[in-house]
Amino acid sequence: MYEASLLTATEADAVPAYRRDPLTDIAIHTFSEAQFMALFHSLVRSTFIRFGTFALVQQTCGIPMGISAAPFIANLFLAWYEYRFMTQPTTTARQKEVVRAFSLTKRYLDDLLALNNRFISRLLSVDQRYAGMHGLYPTSLQVEPQSHPHLQTQIPAGTTAMPFLDILLILRTTPSGDARITTRLYDKRVQPVFDGVRLSRFIGADSNVNEASKRNIFTGQFHRLRRVVMEVENFVFESANLIAALTQMGYSRARLIRDCARVLEATPQAYYIQRRQRQHPEYADLVGLIRQYLARRRHFDSTAVPLELTQTHHW
Template identity: 30%
Template sequence: MDNDHITVYSAKSKIQKIRNRRHTKAETKAYKQKPPPHEKKRTPDMGVRPGAKEDFKDIVSLILANNDAEAFMWTSKILEAIKEQAKRMLHEIYDYTKDLAYTDTRSPEYRLQGVILDISTFRLFQAVRSDQSEEKTNRPFIKVRFTNKELTYLQEHYVITPADKASNNYTFTWKKYYFDSLVNGLGLNSKPGNPTYTPTNLSASEIIDNHKSALVSFGFDTTNLDLDLPYLYCIPKMHKNPYKQRFIAGSSKCSTKSVSILLAKVLSEIKSGLQKYCSTEYSRSGINQMWILKNSKELLEHLKSTHFSRVHSIKAFDFSTLYTTIPHSKLKERLAKIISNAFSSKNGNRKYKFIVINYDKTYFVKEKSDSENKYTETDIIQMLNFLIDNIFVVFGGKVFQQIVGIPMGTNCAPLLADIFLYSYEAEFIQSLVSERKRYLASDFNFTYRYIDDVLSINNPKFADYLGSIYPSELEVKETTETNNSASYLDIMLSYDTDGHMNTSLYDKRDDFNFSITNFPFLSSNIPSSPAYGVFISQLIRYARASTKYMDFVLRARRLSDKLLSQGYVCDRLTSSLRKFYGRYWELVIHYDVPLSRMVDDILS
């Protein structure tokens, strides 16, 4: 993707950068003496610097203290102060974004400058009139026609979306380029498009009517359902060079959503049963055929085992475009077999007649059930086939059918992919055991997979067997960083010359070429206690992931510096750190570091 057509914005980070400009010594001293309040404020924070904020406070206090018209003579002074702050703010925004986007009248920065001034003015007047009589409150002080004009321009010329893997950062993409990307991806021009989608002659209304009939046959009530087909959109991958896009099917009102939600509950129960079965078999045979991982926390618990006292190999892999490359025929065949096995015993005889899906619980029953929400094996397989065969998306007034893969937007998509891959992994291990290659099968005991990310420990030849494990349609690439280290999920794993395993926190967003907005600002409207609770929750996460004290400190110090720059008070962060140390001492006891040193290392 052409980088010139996309601008990434983190509004809070821009304002914070502006606030952090150099002040006079008097301003800095005054600011330190009176830190920003963390409780609910009477007057909204308008994003101004400390020195000017005191001026605003004096003027607004005078206005709020007087109900007569004479007090509003100060309005002109307020406006002048706002204009001055807005000019300085805009100057900082241009400095920050000059390398990221246009600086002409078509660029988002140019159109936003008027919005910043107008909204700042409007917010101040809102604060002023909030303390006035009802009669005066109902009379608007300002009309935001200029703001509406600029925002309308942005709507007409740009598509505003969150950035991939940084959902609190928003991107402005030139609209023509955005739609060209979708057009090229779908093959609506002379260029070959994405083989995942193909045009259909059916209209959206015809497809929805067919879906309604199928839903009724499955026992769903469609009376009050607002059914529609998913729409295709994309979000920029700003961390790629050049920029790429991730295609997503927006399925909030999808006509197959009810079926997808039900299948998600069924498959989740089946997956849980498979994990229990494989765990029992592992303890009996010493062979692990369940590689599915719940999260990185579960991985860290596994790594505490004595099996990892000596490590000699760490390999990481991932599937390229897993969701859009799974063949439908193999997906239906594999999932149908898994579902059938879930209803049967080991000898193949029927064990369960129904699966019952209640509001808070899903379970199998052998014979009878009074529940209205009970389904047979045949019902579940029919719904699965219906869902896979009826994946449609709408774009530009045309309807496309997805003929390969599963959409990322549907509820059961992760479970479909997870169980599909499990079927091949378990089959591979079982074939090794049946061929009396138990020693080779045991080499895969320390293999972990989270959806499309695979980790193999102490099995340096894992890559040699990828073609024997997974279907040829899926592409698996190795992502190992070095010979003795690899990143997996949010963990960096490494081992030293003695084979000792070390872990630390890994965040791929650290390498992004733009600032990430991922923690609350105290100037926002959230209460202060949950905001400071973020500090404790992140310290817990860092301590769990970090084997070495210095890795923990580096992360914690980076976080504290960021929070302090976002208006947090050092004394309250210190108090939060003390709470963390006292309540979660088991996470830091192996560091053998007293609290006083930890406070100095993180907050000094």
């Protein structure tokens, strides 16, 4: 194992450049500021990419893609601008309102999610000014709003859909005026632009990978689904899709279904309320519903409105 430490020039002179911790057996490398900057410049200048055995392409804009440090460099770069924006003086009521709105705006690497932020378009760029405040990101950074018109035909009427990472946020207002947000799985690879493109999601059962890793594919994906999907029907549908995809890669369907039953039994808190609804007693047997999807006896209606959950809706 390795752990890198950044020290000042004075501190670096006082410790060896390399040492091994006798208790943890961790190799510790220390760098002076000059050494760190030399490594950093080397990384960001590694802009050549080889395709196959004949094409050498140079990336001319942005942080080099493919290097392991790229996500960390990008995150630090953007976080610095966000820090400068959020620490601006807020002496007026409007400035405080702006900061509150941006405190609910979240970013993961290069994906930005802004909910109920009416100031976002006025303050995206550092050269923009509003209410005596400067904008957020450098002018060289292109931040464009996403548009997904094909999603509007796949969600309940009167709702709005917004994808963020692998989640599809579905926002709606109830007849009583309350706001509701539910989530489904979102896979950008099913967009129309990828039609006809062969995409492999998982390693094959006959792949030269250790058996433990292959056995853990379903379990890991199961826990991912139960964490990000709020609609139980979508969870069942996506679990069936997962089993079908793994079956195509050579895995045993019977074993996958047994694994599904096992992990559901080990996580009784998963969709606990939904599995006890009086209106939908079939949700008490999620494995049975998954079998129905696999047999094509049940179909997912993406336009159906999720059932409102109250205390009277479960046993």
